[in-house]
Every structure is written in structure tokens, then in C-alpha cells.
Amino acid sequence: MRGDEAKQVCPQIQLVKVPVARGKADLNTYRNAGSEVVSVLARKGRCERASIDEVYLDLTDAAETMLAENPPESLEVIDEEAVKSHILGLNNEDGNDAKENVREWLCRSDADRRDKLLACGALIVAELRMQVLRETEFTCSAGVAHNKMLAKHASAMNKPAQQTVVPFSSVKGLLESLPIKKMKQLGGKLGTALQSDLGVNTVGDLLQFSEEKLQEHYGINTGTWLWNIARGISREEVQGRLLPKSHGSGKTFPGPRALKTISSVQHWLNELCEELGERLRSDLDQNKRIAHTLTLHARAYKSNDSDSHKKFPSKSCPLRYGTVKIQEDALNLFQAGLREYVGSYKSKTQGSQYNGWGITSLSVSASKIVAIPSGTSSIMKYFHGQYSSNSLSKQSQDNFIHDAAPLSPSGSESYSDLILTEPQIEFHGEETKIKYDVTSLDEQEDKKNIWKEQDPSCLSPQRMQNGIIQETPQSLPSGICLGGASGLEIISQSEQQREIPEEEPGVKYSVPSFDQVVQKRNTSKEKGATSILRFFKSCDPSCSSRKQEHVEAVQNVEAASSVGFQSTSSIRSDPNQVEPKEIVLEVTGTNSSRSSSAHIEQQREAWGYKVDEIDPSVVDELPPDIQEEVRAWIRPHKRPNVVKRGSSIAHYFLPAKNR
DNA sequence: ACGGTTGATACA
DNA sequence: TTGTATCAA
Numbered sequence: 175m176r177g178d179e180a181k182q183v184c185p186q187i188q189l190v191k192v193p194v195a196r197g198k199a200d201l202n203t204y205r206n207a208g209s210e211v212v213s214v215l216a217r218k219g220r221c222e223r224a225s226i227d228e229v230y231l232d233l234t235d236a237a238e239t240m241l242a243e244n245p246p247e248s249l250e251v252i253d254e255e256a257v258k259s260h261i262l263g264l265n266n267e268d269g270n271d272a273k274e275n276v277r278e279w280l281c282r283s284d285a286d287r288r289d290k291l292l293a294c295g296a297l298i299v300a301e302l303r304m305q306v307l308r309e310t311e312f313t314c315s316a317g318v319a320h321n322k323m324l325a326k327h328a329s330a331m332n333k334p335a336q337q338t339v340v341p342f343s344s345v346k347g348l349l350e351s352l353p354i355k356k357m358k359q360l361g362g363k364l365g366t367a368l369q370s371d372l373g374v375n376t377v378g379d380l381l382q383f384s385e386e387k388l389q390e391h392y393g394i395n396t397g398t399w400l401w402n403i404a405r406g407i408s409r410e411e412v413q414g415r416l417l418p419k420s421h422g423s424g425k426t427f428p429g430p431r432a433l434k435t436i437s438s439v440q441h442w443l444n445e446l447c448e449e450l451g452e453r454l455r456s457d458l459d460q461n462k463r464i465a466h467t468l469t470l471h472a473r474a475y476k477s478n479d480s481d482s483h484k485k486f487p488s489k490s491c492p493l494r495y496g497t498v499k500i501q502e503d504a505l506n507l508f509q510a511g512l513r514e515y516v517g518s519y520k521s522k523t524q525g526s527q528y529n530g531w532g533i534t535s536l537s538v539s540a541s542k543i544v545a546i547p548s549g550t551s552s553i554m555k556y557f558h559g560q561y562s563s564n565s566l567s568k569q570s571q572d573n574f575i576h577d578a579a580p581l582s583p584s585g586s587e588s589y590s591d592l593i594l595t596e597p598q599i600e601f602h603g604e605e606t607k608i609k610y611d612v613t614s615l616d617e618q619e620d621k622k623n624i625w626k627e628q629d630p631s632c633l634s635p636q637r638m639q640n641g642i643i644q645e646t647p648q649s650l651p652s653g654i655c656l657g658g659a660s661g662l663e664i665i666s667q668s669e670q671q672r673e674i675p676e677e678e679p680g681v682k683y684s685v686p687s688f689d690q691v692v693q694k695r696n697t698s699k700e701k702g703a704t705s706i707l708r709f710f711k712s713c714d715p716s717c718s719s720r721k722q723e724h725v726e727a728v729q730n731v732e733a734a735s736s737v738g739f740q741s742t743s744s745i746r747s748d749p750n751q752v753e754p755k756e757i758v759l760e761v762t763g764t765n766s767s768r769s770s771s772a773h774i775e776q777q778r779e780a781w782g783y784k785v786d787e788i789d790p791s792v793v794d795e796l797p798p799d800i801q802e803e804v805r806a807w808i809r810p811h812k813r814p815n816v817v818k819r820g821s822s823i824a825h826y827f828l829p830a831k832n833r
Numbered sequence: 834a835c836g837g838t839t840g841a842t843a844c845a
Numbered sequence: 846t847t848g849t850a851t852c853a854a
Binding site: 224225226227228358359360361362363364467469485487488489490 | 846847848849850851852853854
């Protein structure tokens with residue numbers, strides 16, 4: 175119901191509007207409210223912030239621990255919230271108390287192990303949802319299942335403020351009647367194509383088609399994906415990422431409001447860039463992250479032209495910090511795009527004259543955000559027993575940024591002694607690989623076998639999966655302070671506090687990247703014998719099987735698309751008000767998709783591992799005090815694009831042919 | 834149901 | 846690397 179209709183029917187209604195700042199909707203209240211909820215939900219497992227109000231959680235480990243130590247069947251009281259769960263496929267047979275049925279299901283001692291894990295997940299999620307309510311005053315809904323896809327669908331089934339569990343045996347029934355367009359990722363053109371090409375109307379209809387057939391129609395990747403999702407198989411990992419990967423600010427100018435002059439475009443770009451600049455500043459202050467690319471998007475119409483269908487091209491350039499610089503660069507990007515859009519024709523009409531074009535939307539965004547390396551070299555201290563974190567001085571850092579060229583010999587001695595000599599690293603184009611000198615081939619075989627023991631059903635039985643929590647603020651939140659920063663963030667603050675001028679930090683914040691450190695290491699002669707693998711082996715031979723599993727995961731380079739391990743976050747803020755619209759928070763656990771043992775051989779040769787694709791869970795095996803630092807190493811690191819190409823920013827705004 | 838403001842990802 | 850297209854909340 176629209177607002178004015180509601181007013182008619184219900185004159186006393188209090189309607190809350192989305193806040194407006196700089197002439198446009200301002201969503202910061204919602205972003206901050208989401209962060210608050212995330213900081214609660216991220217406590218119990220790997221957490222992925224999937225959108226402004228949804229998260230996925232991988233609760234596998236927590237559920238396994240509970241199953242081993244405090245299984246539901248051993249409890250005399252089951253959480254009141256947990257017994258309110260909806261269990262798909264659990265029929266409320268004869269007038270039995272529904273809650274009693276749920277309690278029974280949760281505690282079944284003869285259940286499939288997979289369902290026992292789900293039961294543990296349901297208990298954990300119920301507890302998390304109550305914590306969210308207590309600490310933030312937001313409610314949320316959740317889905318608990320064996321992968322992200324199933325949890326996502328389950329989370330939407332009972333809201334608000336309820337949770338739904340998808341037992342293993344209910345997967346088939348859930349999917350076969352699900353309309354194809356309701357499936358995530360199939361709500362658009364692909365779903366429509368499925369309907370018209372193959373007459374598929376429910377997910378179940380997909381089962382009739384072979385994987386090959388689906389690949390013929392939709393390509394190898396999409397074909398396989400379709401074949402899998404029809405069977406409830408999804409190996410998408412829960413990405414350990416609590417922070418967004420980009421920031422943007424935009425506005426539309428529909429119909430008659432289209433912008434027709436450069437100066438009105440400049441005005442709005444200035445507003446948008448101001449907001450973007452503020453958010454970049456907050457990200458830098460709160461999360462110690464720096465964005466490296468500025469992109470401008472616009473939509474335009476051109477009446478009066480042969481190809482009036484042409485789209486306004488998006489343009490990007492290196493991002494220079496400082497609101498004014500961002501504004502200048504954005505305007506230049508716009509003008510570069512406009513020249514391309516209008517083509518090279520004369521009409522250089524002035525002022526309010528008719529230009530032949532109109533801008534119907536403008537947005538600026540900042541991407542390629544990288545964390546300033548947080549730790550110093552505590553891991554080296556750990557390994558070598560002596561290294562002062564101060565030796566990575568500002569000066570050495572500056573040395574890092576002036577040349578991006580590999581193997582530059584400059585300034586290496588000042589810190590060569592603090593470089594770990596162990597893993598040998600090679601550069602192959604863009605990829606950084608670590609070469610271990612590994613154990614024996616026999617051991618490798620063992621690892622492989624362990625891997626194979628996993629359930630082939632691919633429903634990833636060993637990993638409990640997802641829950642989705644969706645959320646409904648029923649009262650206005652009062653902004654309870656959660657103490658935002660996690661342990662990691664505190665570390666980063668204490669170890670590398672730097673002053674950041676209000677305007678123009680610039681490249682100065684470039685700090686040695688992993689690659690660069692590695693590069694220095696390569697130039698030094700030292701050869702070492704320490705590697706993370708070796709560390710694993712040396713620390714506890716008795717639990718080798720688990721470690722080997724991790725090692726195997728490391729081998730499976732192809733499978734896990736590199737997880738960007740953005741450790742912490744938790745932006746503290748106070749969302750003063752959120753309108754009583756429903757907020758959707760999804761919690762999901764995912765299966766461990768260290769999948770596809772198919773491609774091992776390719777990587778077997780030379781035992782080269784791509785740093786970017788190392789399974790972050792190996793880090794869990796390290797001592798807590800160095801985990802975060804290792805994560806920072808494993809985290810995909812873009813080399814700051816210092817200089818290179820035309821040294822001037824103007825390069826980006828010239829016509830392409832002149833480059 | 835629909836539009837506005839986001840954000841992620843795959844692919845060229 | 847830059848830019849486009851698609852999908853989603």
C-alpha cells in the first residue's frame with residue numbers, strides 16, 4: 175500500500191521517510207544498522223555480509239562442536255526460541271503440540287548425522303537471533319540448511335522473526351515444486367530463457383535434462399550450475415567478508431528532470447562525490463582501508479540522433495583521496511564519457527541551449543578497496559623469536575611504494591633481515607605462488623584419500639550449512655553500544671596508527687603489499703626452511719589427519735575461488751532510527767566447498783600454490799596471536815598501481831585513441 | 834507492482 | 846585493466 179492510500183485508510187498512521195541528504199536518499203542509517211547486527215552474528219562462525227540487510231553464516235564448526243560436546247539429545251531443556259523453528263517436512267501429525275514435535279525432531283538420537291548437525295545449527299541460530307534482539311532491538315528471520323542456496327530460500331519461508339530448517343530429506347520436495355523464477359539467480363533473463371527454451375517452469379522440471387544438454391544451451395559453467403541446483407547442490411563458500419567491496423553514491427533524474435547542462439551535472443557530481451568522500455573517509459578511519467579506483471556511471475538519452483540507443487560509457491581512473499580531487503576527477507570522467515557518447519560533432523551550443531542530450535542518472539563509486547596491512551611482523555617474531563615491529567618504519571614503507579617493478583634492488587637491506595626466508599615465492603605474471611618443499615609423495619596420496627572419503631552427494635554433509643536471518647525492527651532501535659571493534663581491529667590500531675590529514679592522503683598510504691615484501695625477500699639470498707606447512711607438521715603430529723585435510727584444501731587450487739578474508743569490521747555507529755520496514759538479515763552456513771579434486775594434477779607439478787587461493791581455514795590451525803597476520807598475507811592483495819602509464823591523472827580523461 | 838539507490842559478479 | 850551486462854536487496 176502506498177503512503178497516501180495508507181493515510182486515507184488510517185489517518186493516524188506515522189510514516190517514516192528515508193533520510194535525505196544532499197538532495198538524495200541517504201542510506202547510512204541502514205548501512206550502520208546492518209553493521210550492528212553483523213557484529214553480533216559474526217561471533218559464531220564465518221560470516222559474509224551479503225547485502226545491506228542479509229548475511230550468510232557458516233556454522234559448520236560450531237555445530238560439529240556442539241554435536242560432539244553437547245548434543246541436543248543430552249539437553250533437558252531446549253531453547254524456547256529453537257522449538258518455535260519450522261522444520262520443513264515435519265508434519266504436525268494428529269493434534270500433537272507443534273513445539274513438542276519440533277523438540278522431538280531436534281533431539282532425535284537416531285537421526286541422520288546431517289540432520290543432527292542441522293539441529294545444532296538451529297539451536298545456535300535461535301540463540302544468535304535472540305542475542306541480536308537483545309543487543310540491537312532488531313528481529314530477524316533465518317534459514318538453516320546445508321548450503322547457502324537452501325538456507326536463503328528457507329529464510330524467506332517464515333517471517334517475520336522466525337526460522338526454518340531444511341532437513342536433508344526435504345530438499346527434493348522443496349525444490350521440485352519451486353517455480354524456476356523464484357530460484358535465486360533465475361529471477362531474470364536466464365529464468366525466462368529456461369522457460370521458453372526448455373519449457374521449464376519449476377526447479378524440478380530441470381531434473382529431466384542432462385548436464386550436457388544444459389551446457390549446450392547455457393554454456394559449460396551455467397549448465398553445470400543449473401544441473402547442480404536442481405538437485406540442491408551448491409558449493410558456494412560463505413565468504414569471510416564483513417565489509418563492502420565498493421562504495422557508491424548515485425541519483426536518478428527521470429523524465430523532465432534530466433540534466434541538460436554541464437553545470438547542472440557538475441553540481442550533482444559534486445554532491446555525490448562529497449558523500450562518497452565522506453564514506454571513504456569513514457572506511458579509512460574505521461577499517462583502515464583504501465580504495466584505488468574511481469568509476470563514473472551515467473545514463474543518458476539522445477533524441478534527434480541515429481543511434482539514440484547508445485549507452486553512456488562508464489569511465490574510471492585511479493582514485494585520489496580528498497573530496498575536491500574526487501570531484502574534479504569525476505567531472506573529467508564525465509566529460510570523457512560525454513565526448514564519446516555524443517560522438518564528434520560540432521554543435522557547441524552554450525549555456526541553457528539545447529544540447530541534444532540529457533542525463534537521467536549519475537553515480538560515482540569507489541572500488542578496489544584494500545586493507546592497509548594491519549599487523550607488522552609478529553609472525554616473524556613468532557618464527558624467529560626476535561623482530562621488533564618498529565623496524566618496519568615509515569621510511570621503509572615509503573621505499574616500498576616508489577617502485578612497483580619486480581626485483582628492484584632498491585632499499586632492500588633495511589629490512590631484509592626481518593623477512594622470512596622460508597617459503598620461496600615465484601612470480602608468474604600476476605600470480606604469486608608459494609613453493610613449499612613438501613613432504614613425500616606418499617603423504618600426498620594419503621591426503622588425497624582422505625579427501626575422497628567425503629560424501630559424494632555434494633550436499634556437503636560434513637559441513638552444516640546455512641541459515642539466513644531476516645529481520646524486522648518492531649520498535650525503533652535505541653543504539654546499544656556493542657563496542658564495535660573486534661580484537662583484530664584493536665591490534666591494527668595499536669600497531670600502526672598513522673595520522674591522516676583531512677584532505678589528500680593520496681598514495682602516501684600505500685604500504686608494502688605482500689607481493690612487495692615477497693619480492694624483497696626474493697632479492698635476498700637467504701634460503702630458509704620454514705613454511706606454514708612445516709609449521710603444521712611440527713606442531714602436533716597426532717592430529718595430522720585434520721591438518722592434511724587442510725593441506726588438501728590448499729592443493730585444490732581450482733575449486734575455491736579465492737576467499738577474500740576481510741577480517742574484522744564492526745563499524746560502531748548509532749542508527750538513530752530505522753523506519754519500521756522489514757530488514758532482512760540472512761544467516762547461512764555453507765558447506766566446505768573445497769571441492770573438485772579433479773584439477774589437482776595441474777597444480778601438482780612443482781607444488782606451487784596460489785596465495786590468493788589458499789583456503790583461509792588453514793589459518794585456524796595457527797596460534798591465535800598470529801592468525802590475523804597470516805590472514806592478511808593470504809588475503810588477495812592488489813599491488814597499488816603506483817604511477818605506471820601516463821603519470822598524470824589527465825591521461826584518463828583523454829580520448830582513447832590519444833592514449 | 835514499481836522505481837531509486839545501492840552492491841556483487843561474470844564476462845568481453 | 847577497463848567496461849558492459851545481469852542479478853539482487
